[in-house]
Amino acid sequence: MLRFADMKIWVRLTAAIWIVLIIAWVGVIFWESSENRQMAIEQARSFAGSMHETTLAGLTGMMITGTVGQREVFLDQIKQLSIVRELKVIRGEAVIKVFGPGNAAETKADAIEQQVLKTGQEYSEIQSDDKGEYLRVVRPALASTNYLGKNCIMCHQVPEKTVLGIVSMKISLDDVESALSA
Numbered sequence: 001m002l003r004f005a006d007m008k009i010w011v012r013l014t015a016a017i018w019i020v021l022i023i024a025w026v027g028v029i030f031w032e033s034s035e036n037r038q039m040a041i042e043q044a045r046s047f048a049g050s051m052h053e054t055t056l057a058g059l060t061g062m063m064i065t066g067t068v069g070q071r072e073v074f075l076d077q078i079k080q081l082s083i084v085r086e087l088k089v090i091r092g093e094a095v096i097k098v099f100g101p102g103n104a105a106e107t108k109a110d111a112i113e114q115q116v117l118k119t120g121q122e123y124s125e126i127q128s129d130d131k132g133e134y135l136r137v138v139r140p141a142l143a144s145t146n147y148l149g150k151n152c153i154m155c156h157q158v159p160e161k162t163v164l165g166i167v168s169m170k171i172s173l174d175d176v177e178s179a180l181s182a
Contacts, residue, residue, distance in 0.1 A: 041135065044083075044171045045124060048137040051078065052167045055089060056141055057148050063155065072103075085134055085170040092117050092163040094143070098156065113168050116140050120163045126173070135171040140164075 004012065055078060062068040071089075079087050090109050091102050109117060116123050116138045123138040143152040143162040156164055 040175075041126065041173070044135045044173060045137070047083065048124070048135060048139070048169060048171050051084065051087070051169060051171075052137075052139045053148065054078070055087070055167050059089065060148065060150055064150075083172050083175070085131070085172050086168075087170075088113075088166075088168040090117065090166050090168065092141075092165045094156065094158045094162045095164050098158075109166075109168075112136070113138055113166055116166050116168075117163055120161065127170075133173040135173060136169075137171065138166055138168045140166050 004015075007015075055075070058074050058078075059068065059071060062071055062074065075087060075089060078084060090113055091099075096102075112123050115121075117140070120140045120142060122140065123136070125136050127134060127136045141164045143156055143158050143160055143164055145151050145153055145160060152158075152164065153160060156162075158164070
């Protein structure tokens, strides 16, 4: 039987080079996949930030024009986006005190949403269920003298940085997973 040590030097060198190249290629493929996944997750976080601002901009416009009672039509349109698996807007205590509790969906908050309502700190985490992975983002709406060009405090009558409510969403990562699989 021919042993590796008995092979000609050029064969051993060629084999060693191929082994090192294969290990390097596999490593680069795994590293690149990991980097692409992280980049896609960051893009999903950025998208969630845009959806938060879009939701609040739309609701603010509806408040100003007196059509906020029809907000479910607006929110339903956002929910129809293929990447948005779930979207909820929940009122904070300061808004409930002045404007009432709203509809039932605006007061049902899970533990994470209650935490964000209480602390005013954003929550973001990758989670999964039977439908696949998603980015769960819960962002507070804080009272400001200049948020998207409007003064929240004039109408809401609360101190600056008071939590007015939250926008809770689940952003699908299905496209990320299918792209990585391909």
